[in-house]
Amino acid sequence: MDVSGGNHRHEAPWKRMSKEELDNQYSPSRWVVRLGAEEAMRTYSQIGDEVTKRARATRRSLLDVPYGAGEGEKLDIYLPEAVSEVMPFLVFFHGGYWQSGSKDTSAFMVNPLTAQGVAVVIVAYDIAPKGTLDQMVDQVTQSIVFVQKQYPGNQGIYLCGHSAGAHLAAMMLLADWTKHGVMPNLKGFFLLSGVYDLEPIMHTSENAPLLPTLEDAQRNSPLWHLETAPTQPSYPACRILVTVGQHDSPEFHRQSREFYQTLCHGGWKASFEELHDMDHFEILWNLTQEDYVLTQIILKTIFQESR
Numbered sequence: 001m002d003v004s005g006g007n008h009r010h011e012a013p014w015k016r017m018s019k020e021e022l023d024n025q026y027s028p029s030r031w032v033v034r035l036g037a038e039e040a041m042r043t044y045s046q047i048g049d050e051v052t053k054r055a056r057a058t059r060r061s062l063l064d065v066p067y068g069a070g071e072g073e074k075l076d077i078y079l080p081e082a083v084s085e086v087m088p089f090l091v092f093f094h095g096g097y098w099q100s101g102s103k104d105t106s107a108f109m110v111n112p113l114t115a116q117g118v119a120v121v122i123v124a125y126d127i128a129p130k131g132t133l134d135q136m137v138d139q140v141t142q143s144i145v146f147v148q149k150q151y152p153g154n155q156g157i158y159l160c161g162h163s164a165g166a167h168l169a170a171m172m173l174l175a176d177w178t179k180h181g182v183m184p185n186l187k188g189f190f191l192l193s194g195v196y197d198l199e200p201i202m203h204t205s206e207n208a209p210l211l212p213t214l215e216d217a218q219r220n221s222p223l224w225h226l227e228t229a230p231t232q233p234s235y236p237a238c239r240i241l242v243t244v245g246q247h248d249s250p251e252f253h254r255q256s257r258e259f260y261q262t263l264c265h266g267g268w269k270a271s272f273e274e275l276h277d278m279d280h281f282e283i284l285w286n287l288t289q290e291d292y293v294l295t296q297i298i299l300k301t302i303f304q305e306s307r
Ligand SMILES: N[C@@H](CC(=O)c1ccccc1NC=O)C(=O)O
Pocket: 026, 027, 028, 029, 030, 044, 095, 096, 097, 098, 101, 162, 163, 164, 165, 206
């Protein structure tokens, strides 16, 4: 029995999987229960497009704000009715396996959160092939530094990411802020259906080009870092919610559970939530709804800190 809470890498179940099985496990659209894979992907971009248009039409926003010098280094800020110096911020990183997705189709949680006084920031980053994983991690770091510098009185910065975006958010647990001259006021992480160990991903047809060597995969794996070189949590009071959809593949479930266990083991304040009857995409889509269990958890987490 494993009492260490650690991950017995040599026994990792994916190592016994065929290439076909790995591709299957790491193709979220194939696990969608209510739609076919292609229809799920079409629906995904359609819903994202519609909700983003609605958010822009109904909320005050600052669009395409540059957070760096690069052309792709832009973010959108959606503001609550009552703008104040001390608003909490939720910063969102979209998914799409680091190769697709856009801030312009990702404003899912904007309306229910801004309605409660939370400013929502949706970040663009240079997806592959333009960007490498290392560059994306760096851009995400810069975007958070930008928010902190722009709003130094913020009530807290909460990071949220979906799938590949949850990976990018999780990498921020390891960020070295000293070279940026500012310590962001990070208070929470909401990680939705993410991947935290990229080693299996480098053997899938979709993602192999992104991760040419094992070193690339390990350097960009928050799970690997936390397991091999455990350090004191840089934000001990930070809340980290790891969530996965009930209908996500067994490998996605395993990744989320192992990451959660490793966080707890390392002294982080983590919690784990399997979302009932949700697939990989619904887990995010439903954030448009105020009464969705995850919207409620996010609001409760943000406001129990400040009210
Ligand atoms: N080709 C992938 C697409 C995918 O993984 C994805 C698509 C949109 C948003 C997130 C995704 N997954 C992780 O980032 C699939 O078949 O599911």
